[in-house]
Amino acid sequence: MGVDSDTNPVLGFDLGTTFSAVARWTDGRGPRIIQNKTGLDTTQSVVYRNPANDEMIVGRIAYHRGLMSPENMIVGVKRLMDETAHNVHLGGKAFTPVELSAMILKKIYNDAKSQYPKGVFSSRGSVVTVPFYFKAHQIDNTRQAAEMADINCIGIIQEPIAASLLYAFQLCEEHSEQEFSQNILVFDLGGGTFDLTLFHLEHTKTELIFEVLGAGGDDRLGGMDFDKCLGDVILEKGEVSLQGLDPVLFNKAQKNLFEHAVNAKIALGASSEYFVAIPFILPDKHIEISMTRGEFEKSIIHYLHKIEGIIDSLWAKAGVKPSEVDRVIRVGGSSGIPCVKALLDDVVGGEKVWGNINPSTSVAEGASMYAAYLDDKEFFDKEIIIRTRTCHALGLKTAGDYFTEIIPANRKTPCSVKRLFTTNEDNATSLDIEIFQGSGRIVKAETHSHIGTIQITNLPPRPAGELDIEVNFKVNEEQILSVTVTAEGHRKSTTLNYT
Ligand SMILES: Nc1ncnc2c1ncn2[C@@H]1O[C@H](COP(=O)(O)OP(=O)(O)OP(=O)(O)O)[C@@H](O)[C@H]1O
Ligand SMILES: [Mg+2]
Missing domain, CATH: 2.60.34.10 (Substrate Binding Domain Of DNAk; Chain A, domain 1)
Structure with missing residues (x-):
């Protein structure tokens, strides 16, 4: 059990479309998320370049400054990882998606380092996660970003496998001597992507085998799309149009709108009604409206149907019936939206959903566990075997x-x-x-x-x-x-x- 070291731990990085996170492995206590400098578990995957002094900013501040001058900001660089030739221009300066991803990794790594005296903390080995659907060169680009960020990358793991590892770890702790097998569905609805993966998990005295039975998803479906839908409803109900505005006014209004749309989306998860007040969305216009959960759900119905369709086609692809699923792992910040939860409960049964998990941090946590395994294969007393399928x-x-x-x-x-x-x-x-x-x-x-x-x-x-x-x-x-x-x-x- 040598993998835990206070200042030299193994780390797992979840490089997300909208949010990223890092977790460390601690012997005896399992994975632990490392919070960023502002005390949050996740950091926005947003890069902003200050054109005045060339400074690069990552995270929440980058997002807020970027909403006022979008030409200096990039959100969702992960969606560009397949376009190697695609340069992103921030305030006139070109960056590759790999460079920008490296900046995000570096920022969360530096935040972790800053909790220790200078020069003391360093990763003894990091694992970075990628979506299941990533092609070879996208994975290669992610690996390059990790190298550029200097986080000592020792492996890459697919996001649903990382989340399932975390589940399997808890299961093994409870039943380490028992042999069992289960079908596990990982339902990951994040900021930019929907990923569905069905596994057969087999636990023996010496091995933990993950066999992918089938996968599906949509790399253009997530919380960002819901924000847009909700923003449109707010404008419509508030009788405001942003068309034809000059760019400064438009950006300011858009910034205000998105902030309120995200707040409303999250609040409507807990209550059935929410009051949206956006003073001075335009110089002569305020929005004061009441929104119901039903209105939000109606605005994203098209995406809910898409999710349903993807789940339906998975059963045929994998040759498994919903009744044969033993466990559902809900991952991703958008997977907790009540109508999304209800949809999943309807299809597979709510009692199968694993509750003991934070959907926003589980991928990073699972990755730290895999890093611990790669660093010292003895630590888990079992061999981890991943049998997958060709995704393309x-x-x-x-x-x-x-x-x-x-x-x-x-x-x-x-x-x-x-x-x-x-x-x-x-x-x-x-x-x-x-x-x-x-x-x-x-x-x-x-x-x-x-x-x-x-x-x-x-x-x-x-x-x-x-x-x-x-x-x-x-x-x-x-x-x-x-x-x-x-x-x-x-x-x-x-x-x-x-x-
Ligand atoms: N309580 C909540 N209710 C609804 N949506 C939420 C909640 N918390 C977070 N979200 C949304 O979840 C999204 C972020 O989720 P997550 O961090 O899993 O995404 P990601 O990993 O960046 O994306 P991807 O997995 O697509 O790369 C954002 O759109 C955010 O607004
Ligand atoms: Mg994610």
Whole structure:
């Protein structure tokens, strides 16, 4: 049990779309969230650049200043992690999504450090979380951000697995000698993303096995969207329009509106009615309205239907019935909204929802546990085994930019699939096999990401269609893809970083 050290702990970072958090592992007491300088468990994932002095600010202050001058602020940089070439301009200066994510990690790390005398606190190993749906290069970008932030990254774990680890840890503490298995549904509705993951958990004397049975979600569905809906209702009821305003007035009004929309959303979780007062939303206009929970729910009904649809399609995908779910873990700040809770209770039964968890911090806490495990595999007395599934299909680009699927999405891993191809040009002596991950018939930048290219040269010249090319895709236990191409006497193998 050597992983706990007061000033040199292992850490788990949840790098969220709207909020981020860090937890440490403490032996004997499990994971503990480290609060930020303002005493809060989570820090807003917002970066602001002060154009006057080039200072970079992260967190709540960044958000408030940025609402007044949005051109200097970025919210939701996690949604840009798949666009490596995409630069974010803050007040005219360009930053990559990786750099901005590194600033968020660095800020929460520095806040943790600041609780100790200078130079005393450092991470002996950190794990950073990523959503289940992240593709290989998004994970790679996250890893790069962690390296840039200097947090001593020793691993990456998917968010739902981190949350389930926390659950499994408590379960094992209560029944360490018992063998059991359960189906667990992780329902994560955060600020920007909805993620649904179904696991089979198996607990034996020596192993803790997580097997992903299926996953689904929407990376454009979360609390930020609800705020927007509620903001529209407030404007409509208050009979205010922000259209055609000059930018300074518009930004000021928008800032006011969003602050009140978020407050109203949270208050309507506890009471059925809330009074919204926004003095001087415009120089000559106040808003004073009463909002009911029903009105809020009506405004987000379209998103609730979407959530329902995603849950429905998961059962078919995973081959599991709602009645076969043993436990539901609710994660994400938006998962506590009463109508969201009710929807989930309706589908799987409220008694199955695990209450002993803080939905805003559980991912960071679970990540700190995984960091403890990676740091000292003996600490848990059990091996943690994660058997997952491909989240996106893997395949090749063939003539006409067609995506030829080799390993489909949702296929259990490890797995291996062989396919035979041929040349489509006479006397071709070289071939570039381009490997992609994604979905859709045609390879496009928006739907597919390039994982790698295998180049074969010195092929024997043959008429088109007469040279057999065997392609073998193999995903191993660690989610690493290796591709072997064999063409009459030529064999080339490449291992690609795919997760
Ligand atoms: N009590 C509450 N009621 C309703 N919404 C809440 C409550 N508390 C937090 N939220 C909302 O939850 C969202 C933040 O949740 P969370 O911290 O889980 O998101 P995230 O991890 O940043 O997002 P993602 O998981 O999509 O990357 C915000 O939109 C916030 O307004
Ligand atoms: Mg989250």
